[in-house]
Amino acid sequence: xxTDETIFDHxxxxxxxxxxxxxxxxxxSVGLVIVDVVNGFCTVGSGNMAPTKPNEQISKMVExxxxxxxxxxxxNWPVFAFLDSxxxxxxxxxxxxxxxxxxxxxxxxxxxxxxxxxxxxTLMRKDCINGFVGSMEKDGSNKFVDWVKxxxxxxxxxxxxxxxxxxxxxxxxxxxARNHSVIPPLEDVIVYSRGxxxxxxxxxxxxxxxxxxxxxxxxxxxxGLYMAKGRGAKVVSQISFDP
Numbered sequence: 001x002x003t004d005e006t007i008f009d010h011x012x013x014x015x016x017x018x019x020x021x022x023x024x025x026x027x028x029s030v031g032l033v034i035v036d037v038v039n040g041f042c043t044v045g046s047g048n049m050a051p052t053k054p055n056e057q058i059s060k061m062v063e064x065x066x067x068x069x070x071x072x073x074x075x076n077w078p079v080f081a082f083l084d085s086x087x088x089x090x091x092x093x094x095x096x097x098x099x100x101x102x103x104x105x106x107x108x109x110x111x112x113x114x115x116x117x118x119x120x121x122t123l124m125r126k127d128c129i130n131g132f133v134g135s136m137e138k139d140g141s142n143k144f145v146d147w148v149k150x151x152x153x154x155x156x157x158x159x160x161x162x163x164x165x166x167x168x169x170x171x172x173x174x175x176x177a178r179n180h181s182v183i184p185p186l187e188d189v190i191v192y193s194r195g196x197x198x199x200x201x202x203x204x205x206x207x208x209x210x211x212x213x214x215x216x217x218x219x220x221x222x223x224g225l226y227m228a229k230g231r232g233a234k235v236v237s238q239i240s241f242d243p
Contacts, residue, residue, distance in 0.1 A: 008219055017225045019193055019237040022157070026242060029185075031153040032072045034081040035131060035160025035167050037065050037112055040098050040105030041084065041199070042161060047105040049098040049199065057217060058161065061197035065159045066111040068195060071241055073120050078151045080144060081115060082134065083108065084166070085125040092128070094211065101125070122147055129166050132173040144174075145183050155188045157239065159195030164224030167196055175232045189233045193225055 024030055039046040042058055051058055072079050084099040085106040086092060099106045106125070108115060115121045124143055126134025135144035148156070156174070160167050171191060177183045200217035207214075229235045 008216075008222075011219060012222060015223075015226050017193075017222065017229055017235055019225075019235050021238040021240070022190060022192075022234075022236040024239065024241050026075070028077075029152055029154040031078040031080060031148070031151060031156050032068055033131075033156050033158045033160075033170075034065055034069065034079065034112070035158065035170060036082055036084040036099075036162075037062060037109055037160050038083050038099055038105065039107055039109055040103075042109050047098050047100075047103075048096040050105070051199070055197075055200065055217075057197045057221065058199075061159065061161060061195055062109055062111055064192065064195040068157065068159060068192070068239065069112060069115060069121075073115075073118050075241075076120050078147070078153065079115065079118070079121040080147055081108070081112070081121060081123050082131040082160070082166075082170075083123060083125045084127075086127050090127070130169040130173055131166065132170055132177065145177070148183050148186050152185055154185050155190060156186065157190045157192055157195075158233075159192050161196065162198035162224070163196040163221045164198050164227070167191070168224045168228055171228045171233050172231045179232075191225060191228045191233050191235050192239055193235055193237050195239075196224070197221065198224060 041049055042062055044051050044054060069079055085101045086099055088100055128134045132144060135142045158171055171189055174189055178186050198217055198221045201215040203214035225235050
Protein backbone atom coordinates (compact mmCIF):
# COMPACT_ATOMS: atom_id res chain seq x y z
CA UNK A 1 0.00 0.00 0.00
CA UNK A 2 1.27 3.47 -0.88
CA THR A 3 2.31 5.72 1.99
CA ASP A 4 0.62 9.06 2.64
CA GLU A 5 3.75 10.81 1.40
CA THR A 6 3.62 8.91 -1.89
CA ILE A 7 -0.07 9.72 -2.32
CA PHE A 8 0.59 13.42 -1.72
CA ASP A 9 3.53 13.44 -4.12
CA HIS A 10 1.30 11.78 -6.74
CA UNK A 11 -1.40 14.39 -6.12
CA UNK A 12 1.06 17.23 -6.66
CA UNK A 13 2.16 15.66 -9.94
CA UNK A 14 -1.40 15.17 -11.17
CA UNK A 15 -2.69 18.60 -10.13
CA UNK A 16 0.39 20.83 -9.89
CA UNK A 17 0.23 24.41 -8.69
CA UNK A 18 2.71 26.54 -10.61
CA UNK A 19 3.64 29.33 -8.23
CA UNK A 20 5.12 32.66 -9.22
CA UNK A 21 6.96 35.41 -7.35
CA UNK A 22 5.62 38.92 -6.82
CA UNK A 23 7.49 42.21 -6.62
CA UNK A 24 5.47 45.11 -5.23
CA UNK A 25 6.62 48.55 -6.31
CA UNK A 26 6.01 51.87 -4.53
CA UNK A 27 3.30 52.89 -7.00
CA UNK A 28 1.38 49.59 -6.76
CA SER A 29 -2.40 49.98 -6.37
CA VAL A 30 -2.51 47.02 -4.01
CA GLY A 31 -4.36 46.01 -0.87
CA LEU A 32 -3.77 43.21 1.61
CA VAL A 33 -6.67 40.97 2.72
CA ILE A 34 -6.15 38.91 5.87
CA VAL A 35 -8.67 36.13 6.37
CA ASP A 36 -9.50 34.96 9.90
CA VAL A 37 -6.05 35.05 11.52
CA VAL A 38 -7.69 34.86 14.93
CA ASN A 39 -6.90 32.85 18.04
CA GLY A 40 -9.76 30.43 17.47
CA PHE A 41 -8.05 29.09 14.34
CA CYS A 42 -4.39 29.76 15.04
CA THR A 43 -3.48 29.76 18.74
CA VAL A 44 -2.86 26.43 20.43
CA GLY A 45 -5.69 25.43 22.75
CA SER A 46 -7.97 28.35 21.86
CA GLY A 47 -11.16 26.44 21.18
CA ASN A 48 -12.68 23.67 19.09
CA MET A 49 -11.10 24.75 15.80
CA ALA A 50 -7.69 25.76 17.13
CA PRO A 51 -4.61 23.56 16.84
CA THR A 52 -4.08 21.25 19.81
CA LYS A 53 -0.31 21.51 19.50
CA PRO A 54 2.16 23.78 17.69
CA ASN A 55 1.65 23.52 13.93
CA GLU A 56 4.40 24.54 11.53
CA GLN A 57 2.14 25.48 8.61
CA ILE A 58 -0.12 27.66 10.78
CA SER A 59 2.84 29.27 12.58
CA LYS A 60 4.44 30.17 9.23
CA MET A 61 1.13 31.59 7.99
CA VAL A 62 0.86 33.84 11.05
CA GLU A 63 4.46 34.94 10.67
CA UNK A 64 4.09 35.79 6.99
CA UNK A 65 0.72 37.50 7.48
CA UNK A 66 2.22 39.72 10.18
CA UNK A 67 5.27 40.46 8.01
CA UNK A 68 3.14 41.56 5.08
CA UNK A 69 0.79 43.55 7.28
CA UNK A 70 3.75 45.48 8.71
CA UNK A 71 5.22 46.10 5.25
CA UNK A 72 1.86 47.37 3.96
CA UNK A 73 1.22 49.64 6.94
CA UNK A 74 4.75 51.05 6.81
CA UNK A 75 3.95 52.09 3.23
CA ASN A 76 0.47 53.31 4.20
CA TRP A 77 -1.08 50.74 1.87
CA PRO A 78 -4.60 49.53 2.74
CA VAL A 79 -5.20 46.38 4.78
CA PHE A 80 -8.56 44.62 5.22
CA ALA A 81 -8.77 41.98 7.95
CA PHE A 82 -11.66 39.57 8.44
CA LEU A 83 -12.27 38.25 11.96
CA ASP A 84 -14.44 35.15 12.21
CA SER A 85 -16.96 35.96 14.95
CA UNK A 86 -20.11 34.05 15.94
CA UNK A 87 -22.99 34.60 18.33
CA UNK A 88 -23.36 32.04 21.12
CA UNK A 89 -25.85 29.31 20.27
CA UNK A 90 -25.88 30.08 16.54
CA UNK A 91 -24.21 27.09 14.83
CA UNK A 92 -22.17 27.19 11.66
CA UNK A 93 -22.88 23.74 10.28
CA UNK A 94 -20.93 21.46 9.92
CA UNK A 95 -18.40 22.93 12.36
CA UNK A 96 -18.48 22.87 16.17
CA UNK A 97 -18.91 26.17 18.05
CA UNK A 98 -15.90 28.43 17.47
CA UNK A 99 -14.74 32.06 17.54
CA UNK A 100 -17.56 33.18 19.83
CA UNK A 101 -17.95 36.96 20.04
CA UNK A 102 -16.67 38.30 23.34
CA UNK A 103 -14.06 35.59 23.76
CA UNK A 104 -10.37 35.64 22.86
CA UNK A 105 -11.11 33.10 20.12
CA UNK A 106 -12.63 35.87 18.00
CA UNK A 107 -9.68 38.25 18.43
CA UNK A 108 -6.64 38.69 16.21
CA UNK A 109 -3.61 36.62 17.13
CA UNK A 110 -1.05 38.47 19.30
CA UNK A 111 1.24 39.01 16.30
CA UNK A 112 -1.48 41.06 14.57
CA UNK A 113 -3.25 42.84 17.43
CA UNK A 114 -1.36 46.03 16.67
CA UNK A 115 -3.48 46.32 13.50
CA UNK A 116 -6.41 47.49 15.63
CA UNK A 117 -4.67 50.86 16.06
CA UNK A 118 -3.48 51.31 12.48
CA UNK A 119 -5.25 53.93 10.37
CA UNK A 120 -4.52 51.97 7.18
CA UNK A 121 -6.35 48.87 8.48
CA THR A 122 -10.05 48.05 8.20
CA LEU A 123 -11.27 45.25 10.48
CA MET A 124 -14.45 43.36 9.61
CA ARG A 125 -16.13 40.77 11.79
CA LYS A 126 -17.96 38.08 9.84
CA ASP A 127 -20.26 35.29 10.97
CA CYS A 128 -19.98 33.08 7.90
CA ILE A 129 -17.36 31.18 5.92
CA ASN A 130 -17.33 33.53 2.94
CA GLY A 131 -15.95 36.97 3.76
CA PHE A 132 -17.50 38.54 0.67
CA VAL A 133 -20.94 37.44 1.87
CA GLY A 134 -20.05 38.45 5.42
CA SER A 135 -19.31 41.98 4.18
CA MET A 136 -22.89 42.52 3.03
CA GLU A 137 -24.78 45.17 4.96
CA LYS A 138 -28.53 45.39 5.59
CA ASP A 139 -28.85 48.28 3.12
CA GLY A 140 -27.46 46.10 0.32
CA SER A 141 -23.99 47.61 0.29
CA ASN A 142 -20.85 45.57 0.72
CA LYS A 143 -18.10 46.80 3.03
CA PHE A 144 -15.34 44.97 1.15
CA VAL A 145 -16.50 46.21 -2.26
CA ASP A 146 -16.73 49.76 -0.88
CA TRP A 147 -13.16 49.42 0.47
CA VAL A 148 -11.82 48.37 -2.93
CA LYS A 149 -13.61 51.24 -4.68
CA UNK A 150 -12.67 53.87 -2.09
CA UNK A 151 -8.99 52.89 -2.09
CA UNK A 152 -8.95 52.34 -5.88
CA UNK A 153 -7.35 48.93 -5.44
CA UNK A 154 -6.38 47.07 -8.60
CA UNK A 155 -4.68 44.08 -6.94
CA UNK A 156 -5.40 42.27 -3.69
CA UNK A 157 -3.00 39.92 -1.95
CA UNK A 158 -4.84 37.33 0.14
CA UNK A 159 -3.47 35.49 3.17
CA UNK A 160 -5.05 33.59 6.04
CA UNK A 161 -6.82 30.45 7.11
CA UNK A 162 -8.21 28.06 5.95
CA UNK A 163 -6.71 27.81 2.46
CA UNK A 164 -9.41 25.47 1.16
CA UNK A 165 -12.38 26.90 3.08
CA UNK A 166 -12.64 30.58 4.07
CA UNK A 167 -9.75 31.74 1.87
CA UNK A 168 -10.93 29.81 -1.18
CA UNK A 169 -14.60 30.76 -0.80
CA UNK A 170 -13.66 34.44 -0.53
CA UNK A 171 -11.24 34.31 -3.46
CA UNK A 172 -13.69 32.47 -5.73
CA UNK A 173 -16.48 34.93 -5.00
CA UNK A 174 -14.27 37.98 -5.49
CA UNK A 175 -13.12 36.61 -8.84
CA UNK A 176 -16.73 36.09 -9.93
CA ALA A 177 -17.56 39.63 -8.82
CA ARG A 178 -14.59 40.95 -10.77
CA ASN A 179 -15.62 39.05 -13.88
CA HIS A 180 -19.06 40.66 -13.68
CA SER A 181 -17.66 44.18 -13.13
CA VAL A 182 -19.13 44.36 -9.63
CA ILE A 183 -15.89 45.43 -7.97
CA PRO A 184 -14.00 47.97 -10.08
CA PRO A 185 -11.15 48.77 -10.42
CA LEU A 186 -10.00 45.34 -9.13
CA GLU A 187 -8.05 43.37 -11.74
CA ASP A 188 -6.01 40.66 -10.01
CA VAL A 189 -6.41 38.40 -6.98
CA ILE A 190 -3.15 36.97 -5.66
CA VAL A 191 -3.00 34.16 -3.12
CA TYR A 192 0.25 33.99 -1.17
CA SER A 193 0.79 30.30 -0.49
CA ARG A 194 3.20 30.71 2.45
CA GLY A 195 0.80 33.18 4.00
CA UNK A 196 -2.04 30.63 3.97
CA UNK A 197 -2.72 27.53 6.05
CA UNK A 198 -5.44 25.06 6.89
CA UNK A 199 -6.20 22.73 9.79
CA UNK A 200 -5.10 19.14 10.21
CA UNK A 201 -7.54 16.31 11.02
CA UNK A 202 -6.00 12.94 10.12
CA UNK A 203 -8.27 10.06 9.16
CA UNK A 204 -7.48 8.02 12.28
CA UNK A 205 -8.62 10.94 14.44
CA UNK A 206 -11.67 11.84 12.33
CA UNK A 207 -12.98 8.28 12.59
CA UNK A 208 -13.59 8.79 16.30
CA UNK A 209 -15.49 12.08 15.87
CA UNK A 210 -19.13 11.77 14.89
CA UNK A 211 -19.83 13.47 11.58
CA UNK A 212 -16.22 14.56 11.04
CA UNK A 213 -14.44 14.31 7.70
CA UNK A 214 -10.75 13.61 7.44
CA UNK A 215 -8.80 16.74 6.53
CA UNK A 216 -5.10 16.05 5.89
CA UNK A 217 -3.44 19.44 6.18
CA UNK A 218 -0.79 19.43 3.46
CA UNK A 219 -3.09 17.81 0.93
CA UNK A 220 -6.03 20.15 1.53
CA UNK A 221 -3.76 23.21 1.52
CA UNK A 222 -2.51 22.15 -1.90
CA UNK A 223 -6.04 21.47 -3.16
CA GLY A 224 -7.16 24.91 -1.95
CA LEU A 225 -4.36 26.61 -3.87
CA TYR A 226 -5.08 24.51 -6.95
CA MET A 227 -8.79 25.40 -6.87
CA ALA A 228 -8.03 29.10 -6.39
CA LYS A 229 -5.69 29.08 -9.36
CA GLY A 230 -8.31 27.24 -11.40
CA ARG A 231 -10.78 30.03 -10.71
CA GLY A 232 -8.37 32.65 -11.99
CA ALA A 233 -6.28 33.67 -8.99
CA LYS A 234 -2.52 34.01 -9.23
CA VAL A 235 -0.67 31.90 -6.68
CA VAL A 236 2.72 33.15 -5.50
CA SER A 237 5.24 31.62 -3.14
CA GLN A 238 7.39 34.72 -2.67
CA ILE A 239 6.57 38.40 -2.15
CA SER A 240 9.20 41.11 -2.07
CA PHE A 241 9.06 44.89 -1.94
CA ASP A 242 10.88 47.39 -4.11
CA PRO A 243 12.21 50.07 -1.70
